[in-house]
Structure formats: C-alpha cells, structure tokens
Amino acid sequence: MEQQMQACARRIEELVQRIESLTDARARDVAVELVQELMRMHGAALERLLEIVWGRNEPELIEAFARDDLVGPLLLLYDLHPLDQETRVREAIERVRPYLRSHGGDVELLRISDGVVHLRLRGSCHGCASSAQTLRLAIEAAIYEAAPEIAALEVEGVAQPATSFVPLESGRGNANGKRKTHGVWEEVEAPLSLAPGSARIIEARGRRILFCRLDDRFFAYEDRCPACGGALDAARFEDVMLVCPVCGRRYDVVRAGRASDGANPHLEPLPLLLEHGRAKIALPA
Structure with a gap:
C-alpha cells in the first residue's frame, strides 16, 4: 500500500508540474484553482476528523494517525500534525540511530532555531568518506520526511573535516523559489528471509540495488562494481568481503563497501532501515 501511495504522490507532482507548464494561461489558472479548492476541501475534512476524535477524548487514536506512514504525511501537508517540530525531528533521529551506529557513527541534536536544525555527527564512520556521506543522506532523508517544513540542516562533525559546519540544503526551496530535492525513504x-552470507538484486524506482545479509545484519549497495563497472548479481561472499564476479575486486560490506586494499574506488552504500518487518532505502533524488 505504501509503495502505491508513493507512486501516486510522484504522479500527482508530475501532473502539477504539467499544469504549471501549460502555455494557455486561462487553462492553467483554472487547473491551479481546481487543485487549490480540492486541497482546501480535503484539509477542512481532515481538520474536522481530528476535532471529532479529540472531542471523544481519544488521544491514542490521534497519536496513531500522527505516526501512520500514510496519514502522517497528509497531516503534515495540511499543517495539522499533532506532534510539534522538535518531537518529529527527535523521533526521526531515533529511527536512523541504529543505522548510524552500525557504521560507527552517531548524531546529536544540538538545537532548532529559526527553522534550522543543528546537529553534531559523531564517530569514526569506519574512517570512510563514503560512509560519512551515507550517514548524512540517512539523517537528511529521515528529518526532511518527518519535518518537511524546516528551512535547512547544519551538521557539525566528521562529514567534512575541512570545515566546522556542513550545510545540508532545504527540501522546501531556495532563494529563487525552485524546489530542491534530497534523498527520500522508499x-x-x-x-x-535471505540466507546469511548472500545477496540479491532488488529494484526501486528503476534502480538496481544489491541487498546483502551477514548474520542478522542487512546492507544495501548500488549494483555496480566501481573498479570494472560490472553488475554484482553473481557476486559471492568471503566472510565479510563481497567479491566482484567480473574483476575479483573485494569489498568490505560491513565497513561501508571499502576495498580490501584500502584504496578507492569503493562500493556506494545506501541507507537502509528495517521497521516492523519492512525495509526502506534512502535513494538519492
């Protein structure tokens, strides 16, 4: 169901863009007004629904709405979400914290001021720049999903040693009013049920992803050997090392896809979350 809704949301965005690009100004204005009126009607209905539930003194149901993968985003869209911004940001961080720790990292919420979320990224990230970038993507995707209204993220820590702060741009738009896109959880x-020590190719949004399992840990990588460009669907494991079936290059799956000799290039890891028996991967926009 959630995948269908994600596809529906993407289709709606495509249609809105087509409406905005109409050359017939009158037709464009009528179509935009139609969309706006439909949103007003749906927003009013959602607000009335919440009022009825509150009136019956059922806060548990309101909380269930807020945390539902389908209802929660709609409440955010209409500015009706019952959880405040800081609570949503903190819960988003807690959802990705196990993933961050699996890569030797962690994150601390410093403050939220003027719509900007300030974080500190900690840990070694196994000494791998690719791992640091992946952690940033995981944090960014989780927070923007939970609080799309924030203006920006600023992350202090190991992501870029050359500077003290690393700005992560807002998904709500820039000074020119153009929408900026970020990784999103899919x-x-x-x-x-994959057997430990094995891997399988899965697809998401037309993208081939190598899904791996070692004991009770799961990992996701781009399906491409960075050394030879070959596919990894026939790759085999040697302990924690994934061996490319084409060129034989070995990559440490646990340590963010680092090559066995410590040299570049490395596999491209993708943030992976397992919640309630379901898997989500943060895909670059």
Missing part, C-alpha cells in the same frame, strides 16, 4: 520489497 519502501522496497526486500528479501528479509
């Missing part, structure tokens, strides 16, 4: 049909 629910995938992941084979959670």
Whole structure:
C-alpha cells in the first residue's frame, strides 16, 4: 500500500508540474484553482476528523494517525500534525540511530532555531568518506520526511573535516523559489528471509540495488562494481568481503563497501532501515 501511495504522490507532482507548464494561461489558472479548492476541501475534512476524535477524548487514536506512514504525511501537508517540530525531528533521529551506529557513527541534536536544525555527527564512520556521506543522506532523508517544513540542516562533525559546519540544503526551496530535492525513504520489497552470507538484486524506482545479509545484519549497495563497472548479481561472499564476479575486486560490506586494499574506488552504500518487518532505502533524488 505504501509503495502505491508513493507512486501516486510522484504522479500527482508530475501532473502539477504539467499544469504549471501549460502555455494557455486561462487553462492553467483554472487547473491551479481546481487543485487549490480540492486541497482546501480535503484539509477542512481532515481538520474536522481530528476535532471529532479529540472531542471523544481519544488521544491514542490521534497519536496513531500522527505516526501512520500514510496519514502522517497528509497531516503534515495540511499543517495539522499533532506532534510539534522538535518531537518529529527527535523521533526521526531515533529511527536512523541504529543505522548510524552500525557504521560507527552517531548524531546529536544540538538545537532548532529559526527553522534550522543543528546537529553534531559523531564517530569514526569506519574512517570512510563514503560512509560519512551515507550517514548524512540517512539523517537528511529521515528529518526532511518527518519535518518537511524546516528551512535547512547544519551538521557539525566528521562529514567534512575541512570545515566546522556542513550545510545540508532545504527540501522546501531556495532563494529563487525552485524546489530542491534530497534523498527520500522508499519502501522496497526486500528479501528479509535471505540466507546469511548472500545477496540479491532488488529494484526501486528503476534502480538496481544489491541487498546483502551477514548474520542478522542487512546492507544495501548500488549494483555496480566501481573498479570494472560490472553488475554484482553473481557476486559471492568471503566472510565479510563481497567479491566482484567480473574483476575479483573485494569489498568490505560491513565497513561501508571499502576495498580490501584500502584504496578507492569503493562500493556506494545506501541507507537502509528495517521497521516492523519492512525495509526502506534512502535513494538519492
């Protein structure tokens, strides 16, 4: 169901863009007004629904709405979400914290001021720049999903040693009013029953992803050997090392895809979350 809704949301965005690009100004204005009126009607209905539930003194149901993967985003869209911004940001961080720790990292919420979320990224990230970038993507995707209204993220820490702060741009737009896109969590049909020490190719939004399992840990990588460009669907494991079936290059799956000799290039890791028996992967926009 969630995958269908994600596809529906993307289709709606495509249609809105087509409406905005209409050359017939009158037709464009009528179409835009139609969309706006429909949104007003739906927003008013959602607000009335929440008022009825509150009137019956059922806060547990309101909380269930807020945390539902389908209802929660709609409440955010209409500015009706019952959880305040800081609570949503903190819960988003807690959702990705296990993933961050699996890569030797962690994150601390410093403050939220003037719509900007200030974070500190900690840990070694296994000494891998790719891992640091992946952690940033995971944090960014989780927070923007939970609080799309924030203006920006600023992350202090190991992501870029050359500077003290690393700005992560807002998904709501820039000074020119153009929308900026970020990685988003995509629910995938992941084979959670995969045997330990094996891998399988899955697809999400037309993208081939290598889904791996080692003991009880799961990992996701781009399906491409960076050394030879070959596909990894026939790759085999040697302990924690994934061996490219084409060129034989070995990559440490646990340590963010680092090559066994410590040299570049490395596999491209993708943030992976497992919640309630479902898998989500943060895909670059």
